[in-house]
Amino acid sequence: MSWTLFLQHLANGIALGFVFGLVAIGYTLVYGVVKLVNFAHGDIFMMACFFVYYGITLFSFPWWLSFVFAVFLTALLGISIEKVAYKPLRDAPRISSLCSAIGMSFLLENFATVVFGGRQKAFYQPQVLNKTLNIGEIRIQLVTIVTIVVSIAALLFLNYLVYKTKMGLAMRALSHDFDTARLMGINVDRTITFTFAVGSSLAAISAIFWALRYPQIWPFMGVFPGWRAFTAAIIGGVGSIKGAMTGGFLIGMISIMLVAFLPDLAGYRDAFIFMMLVFVLLFRPTGLFGEA
Amino acid sequence: MLEVKDLQVNYGAIRALKGISFKVERGSIVTLIGSNGAGKTTTLKAICGLVKAKAGRIFLNGEEITNKSTNEIVSRKVTMVPEGRRIFPNLTVQENLLVGAFQRKDKDGIKQDMEWVFELFPRLKERINQKGGTLSGGEQQMLAIARALMSKPDLLMLDEPSLGLAPIIVEELFQVIGQIHQEGKTILLIEQNAYAALNIADYGYVLETGQIVLHGTGKELLDNEKVRQAYLGG
Ligand SMILES: Nc1ncnc2c1ncn2[C@@H]1O[C@H](COP(=O)(O)OP(=O)(O)O)[C@@H](O)[C@H]1O
Ligand SMILES: [Mg+2]
Numbered sequence: 244m245s246w247t248l249f250l251q252h253l254a255n256g257i258a259l260g261f262v263f264g265l266v267a268i269g270y271t272l273v274y275g276v277v278k279l280v281n282f283a284h285g286d287i288f289m290m291a292c293f294f295v296y297y298g299i300t301l302f303s304f305p306w307w308l309s310f311v312f313a314v315f316l317t318a319l320l321g322i323s324i325e326k327v328a329y330k331p332l333r334d335a336p337r338i339s340s341l342c343s344a345i346g347m348s349f350l351l352e353n354f355a356t357v358v359f360g361g362r363q364k365a366f367y368q369p370q371v372l373n374k375t376l377n378i379g380e381i382r383i384q385l386v387t388i389v390t391i392v393v394s395i396a397a398l399l400f401l402n403y404l405v406y407k408t409k410m411g412l413a414m415r416a417l418s419h420d421f422d423t424a425r426l427m428g429i430n431v432d433r434t435i436t437f438t439f440a441v442g443s444s445l446a447a448i449s450a451i452f453w454a455l456r457y458p459q460i461w462p463f464m465g466v467f468p469g470w471r472a473f474t475a476a477i478i479g480g481v482g483s484i485k486g487a488m489t490g491g492f493l494i495g496m497i498s499i500m501l502v503a504f505l506p507d508l509a510g511y512r513d514a515f516i517f518m519m520l521v522f523v524l525l526f527r528p529t530g531l532f533g534e535a
Numbered sequence: 536m537l538e539v540k541d542l543q544v545n546y547g548a549i550r551a552l553k554g555i556s557f558k559v560e561r562g563s564i565v566t567l568i569g570s571n572g573a574g575k576t577t578t579l580k581a582i583c584g585l586v587k588a589k590a591g592r593i594f595l596n597g598e599e600i601t602n603k604s605t606n607e608i609v610s611r612k613v614t615m616v617p618e619g620r621r622i623f624p625n626l627t628v629q630e631n632l633l634v635g636a637f638q639r640k641d642k643d644g645i646k647q648d649m650e651w652v653f654e655l656f657p658r659l660k661e662r663i664n665q666k667g668g669t670l671s672g673g674e675q676q677m678l679a680i681a682r683a684l685m686s687k688p689d690l691l692m693l694d695e696p697s698l699g700l701a702p703i704i705v706e707e708l709f710q711v712i713g714q715i716h717q718e719g720k721t722i723l724l725i726e727q728n729a730y731a732a733l734n735i736a737d738y739g740y741v742l743e744t745g746q747i748v749l750h751g752t753g754k755e756l757l758d759n760e761k762v763r764q765a766y767l768g769g
Contacts, residue, residue, distance in 0.1 A: 412634060415626060416623050418625070423617055424634075427686070
């Protein structure tokens with residue numbers, strides 16, 4: 244294994260790490276604010292790919308417009324899911340909204356199967372992004388670099404939202420205490436809506452980069468990325484954005500490096516990921532950055 | 536300023552308030568005393584719209600606010616310092632204060648009020664960038680009061696501010712409450728520490744198992760034989 248090859252894998256691992264990290268942030272934000280594991284999040288991820296697909300095939304949008312359109316539509320989808328499936332259960336026992344989330348996941352998967360069809364569809368690959376760059380001896384696909392750059396931009400924006408705006412302040416207050424937040428005049432419903440919009444948009448962004456890398460889309464494509472990202476969120480400590488990103492990186496790296504260095508074991512990728520989960524939880528039950 | 540008429544609140548089968556009536560005049564300090572479980576917290580929560588009134592009516596400056604949403608009520612310049620302080624432990628002192636000012640848009644006013652609460656509680660200023668959760672109990676109570684003041688309330692309601700604090704801190708706290716009152720705020724103070732509360736209050740009500748059993752000026756209640764026996768240790 245040469246250095247150049249290693250660096251190529253490293254770049255891929257980083258890009259995939261961002262993809263998982265952004266999805267994991269969606270889980271962690273929603274959990275942080277409403278204490279709900281949004282099991283439909285992986286399916287929201289899947290829906291984003293179909294929004295892109297139909298933006299291009301049905302409405303003949305240029306690909307970039309279709310990407311933007313999909314991010315907006317996915318945010319709307321996330322908001323609607325909250326209104327329909329979670330909001331009515333906000334004061335019910337935790338298990339009720341959990342069941343509702345699982346139901347919503349099945350509903351989206353089956354809706355997609357019926358309406359979009361169960362067969363795999365090809366995700367549009369823009370020519371410009373398919374270029375390969377040669378940096379010295381290292382060959383990196385342009386899409387890898389774009390993934391990294393856009394993800395960093397999304398993270399910086401998220402950081403700004405959460406730590407520098409009033410809405411972010413409301414989210415952080417809400418994550419600890421609904422009633423007291425209400426007493427301060429925070430609009431709880433609006434803040435939760437906003438949280439779902441942000442989490443779903445991030446899922447859409449990472450879904451697009453995922454599909455550019457693995458260009459087959461189908462109704463169950465969100466299941467495993469969803470589980471891995473959820474695992475990433477737990478490894479990092481649910482509720483922590485930094486943690487979700489770290490967990491995403493660990494899982495992205497394991498996925499890529501296993502295939503690169505131990506191709507015989509590549510089939511056990513998820514076993515390695517879940518083993519890591521077990522180890523982290525054994526030594527730090529709250530995850531790497533989680534608070535007790 | 537505030538008038539509560541025949542207020543009833545139930546939690547399922549539990550009748551927490553069985554029809555209580557009281558008044559808080561503008562510019563006064565009124566206290567509601569009573570032992571654990573008497574319904575004091577429930578009264579405040581009902582005024583803030585955090586629990587629903589089963590019957591009865593609540594008026595603020597003549598306008599009915601019964602069962603309005605908390606958001607609507609706090610936007611009418613009513614605020615509460617909840618029992619157990621409930622500061623946001625994950626936010627800094629400054630952020631806690633900014634959450635208190637959440638509905639305000641007047642940036643300059645917010646800045647001025649922040650200076651003002653730092654004058655009232657200089658210790659908070661020293662800890663401005665510290666997380667709320669790292670403060671001592673007394674400091675957290677000060678932060679909770681300061682946070683409530685940041686909303687620029689006309690009516691400030693305090694739920695057992697002295698709970699769990701050392702006597703010397705309690706004394707300091709009541710001094711500041713007096714100071715806040717002198718700056719023109721109307722105060723509804725809930726306490727188990729009847730002595731301190733009645734001393735500072737213009738008028739007091741005694742709550743027992745969801746009913747008001749006695750009322751009078753602070754001095755009258757301090758001299759009342761029943762109050763002395765039940766709440767002041769004879
Ligand atoms: N969320 C609740 N669910 C059921 N019962 C409650 C709840 N909150 C308070 N109670 C009951 O209502 C009564 C009054 O409680 P509370 O208003 O908290 O009293 P206080 O503040 O005077 O100690 C008590 O009997 C208490 O057990
Ligand atoms: Mg109480």
